[in-house]
Amino acid sequence: MITGKNYIGNQLSSTGNVTYKTINPKLNIENEPTFFEASQEEVEKAVYLASEAFEGFKKMSGSKKAKFLNAIADEILAMDDLLIETYISETGLPEGRAKGERGRTIGQLRAFADLVIEGSWVDATIDTSDLDRSPIPKQDIRKMLVPLGPVVVFGASNFPLAYATAGGDTAAAFAAGCPVIVKSHPMHAGTGELVASAINKAAIKTGMPEGVFSNLNSSGIEIGVQLVKHPKVKAVGFTGSIKGGRALLDLASQRPEPIPVFAEMGSINPVILLPEAMTARSADIAKTYAKSITLGAGQFCTNPGLILGVKGKNLDHFIKVLSDEIIKIKPSCMLHPNIISNYERNKTNVLQQKGISVTANLENDIAINHARQTVTTVAGKTFLENKILHQEVFGPFSIVVQCKDIEELETIINTLDGQLTGTIIAEKEEISRYNTVIDALQNRVGRIIFNGVPTGVEVCPAMLHGGPYPASTDSRFTAVGVQSIKRWVRPFSYQSWPNELLPDTLKNENPLGISRIIDGNRTSSKI
């Protein structure tokens, strides 16, 4: 049952006065029940409990943290239809997507459980002593990663399960040993509360300290501001708009003690069409991209919003097929009336710019809150001169830029903001002739794709989901995959520490059997 209350540690609580409801975008009606925004006192208590919980949680063994993570996955699965139905009613997304995203969420939780059971993720590094060294004896020094402290997670609008309450940020923080306070996304507060109840049950069942998790309802910015400014909060995870992410980064940077903010923000994910690929298979590529642009109503951070090619009949053909194909695709419901109105407003703004031609815009009547997919085209020079065209239009929308030559295309790449991804569509034989194009693209992105689509972010160790600002606030860390645990930890060194008092990770005997670097050599042996 959804209560509309906050989880402050193990307590359901609703002492605040501000209330709100979620919306079913397909039916365009409000969902029950009413949600109570967290009060200042509730925020304060959640942070206090998290800070107290940290002292025990930070030293918890990997196997115990893994039990907690796996129990969260089990409890999420146990809610079955209730969770899936709530998800659908709050997002307008289809059942297949709901179940797929639940699978991804479960998979992430279990992957982090496996990571911390295995244990080598702490990067244990040991330099043994040489007390006879002259002129100064060498002391024994041992280093490992330790958790930062309480973490605040701002859930994403577009991933109500996989990047929200028990999503990647939360799973990574728990795995690291950091208590988590979730600022629940107001568009899917019911889904959020259900997942919060699963985390809470799992925490109690596996004996976690109270305060290891809290879930705060919030419809405005005040709760988030209070959390990010709180001295006991040590890091922030966020997925959303550039404006929102930058505001949090600025708040965090201006604190007396600045803290890291990992914000995964906007991206237009440039796709480069090289000439021989256009000669060989422009129609096939166009068909593939009609699907990628409209996937999930274009509500993915890796949606291809910018396609760059060299002007000519092959690119004309690509644009024609892309436009013909995209119109045939059935429109999808967007997540929320606010999301579709932003889409319409941002799109209209682009369409009103000088030099923009619309080559595809679904004009039939469509159901309420559904998005009209749109393809536009513009000359390279016009694109270069108008920064409005460089901004993300979140939804099923893309601009095809017709560059006058490859030099102009390269110049455009060099003027782009940082991006999550860049894609090269090319024949294998031609790619070595475009080294400077690829170099330029590499400087601007976090992941480069050969002959594929940017949508679809595999959860695996080699994935980098992030990129130069403003794709993310810190290009040095990924938001997807188990390596994202690195965002919530810092290295810590012990010098001349008695073996029996060291954490198991660093003991001579290597009781956990993990991989360590000892005197410069990687080994799983004991000392």
Add this chain to the structure above:
Amino acid sequence: MITGKNYIGNQLSSTGNVTYKTINPKLNIENEPTFFEASQEEVEKAVYLASEAFEGFKKMSGSKKAKFLNAIADEILAMDDLLIETYISETGLPEGRAKGERGRTIGQLRAFADLVIEGSWVDATIDTSDLDRSPIPKQDIRKMLVPLGPVVVFGASNFPLAYATAGGDTAAAFAAGCPVIVKSHPMHAGTGELVASAINKAAIKTGMPEGVFSNLNSSGIEIGVQLVKHPKVKAVGFTGSIKGGRALLDLASQRPEPIPVFAEMGSINPVILLPEAMTARSADIAKTYAKSITLGAGQFCTNPGLILGVKGKNLDHFIKVLSDEIIKIKPSCMLHPNIISNYERNKTNVLQQKGISVTANLENDIAINHARQTVTTVAGKTFLENKILHQEVFGPFSIVVQCKDIEELETIINTLDGQLTGTIIAEKEEISRYNTVIDALQNRVGRIIFNGVPTGVEVCPAMLHGGPYPASTDSRFTAVGVQSIKRWVRPFSYQSWPNELLPDTLKNENPLGISRIIDGNRTSSKI
């Protein structure tokens, strides 16, 4: 020969109007020659050249970068007496220290050379494809670390070789593949120019692109501000005061594209004296600390400026022996008249605070610019209530806090700012009774030391030199040891990229023979 000019890429240049000289603190006279502060145009040109050099340098092989790093070490050694004499005349430090620091600098350069020749530092991670996977094929994804771009290094006042022109920050950035622009420290501009000439010679001899290195003279803050705000600069390294580091961090955070600042700032390095150790060996510990406090005139970032014990006769004895011993030590010359005047001012400020008693203050006449070592003591309650006593006094100075009991000691630890180090002086048997004290200390520091002194920072893989703010601006990275290379890189993923077009690091054949993680398993094998 020292020219007083800037190195703008390979050119010696002096188009600016602002000039200054360095000072010989022992003789209290100005050294020759006159230095020309870099002009705005010179700064602009240095950044432009660095940005151009990046395109070639970022893809350079480990063995080529290693040749460059080793050549820098060779050129530094080749300057022999000229460098050592200049160092001594600009710092007042003795010849042994000069040669020792040169050895450390050479050692660092060679350690980074070894790291990049071996090559596994790029954290290569490969997830091979499974194109038959249902419902979505799994793409081949490969990740490695790539350099961020041009880096600005602000040299330290207290390490004119090891943390300045060719110091740890510069060596790490070169190893990563980032061009470096050094903002030379005005107190040892001659040493800086000599080392810059060594880097320049090495760059030319080993075929590095022009602009891989520039050295800018500067006596004020303008050059630094211009550099940190420059859009082509991608990261900043700094060693110095909290005020200076925070100012750079704020500038960098407020840029349209925020960039990371790795500032290693102030620290008072608390030392905790546990009761049984005081019973057993208070005099021995006091003698050891008399030396540690005065080492190098106290001009180390790990100088023990705060000693915490529980009030009683053993602590009284410790204070007496520490005071008696420290007075016997011969005073040393400080780095610069400004450094000694800051020392005197900061010390006087502490001595004027209520409740402070001086237990040792050398009162004999001493040579000019030499520092009077000073030990003071204060009650725990007084220390808790007065934040002025928590601030670093850079020099041979320490406060011994007499806590009324262990609870008060723990409360004090919890109110301290972030620190580079924390030291526990204890008998092995008693330490398990003070778990909460050690936990509290761990939350506040980057390195914890058992029965030793914080001074002396070993350059080794397990070293973490850094700590919670304000010890450093980013506790997730070390400033000492080869792992400091991680500050200048970001992960980057290739998806479905043709094997022959991948960097050697990620090719199936593993031509470099490095350690990689392939499908979750660490191996040096090919695929």
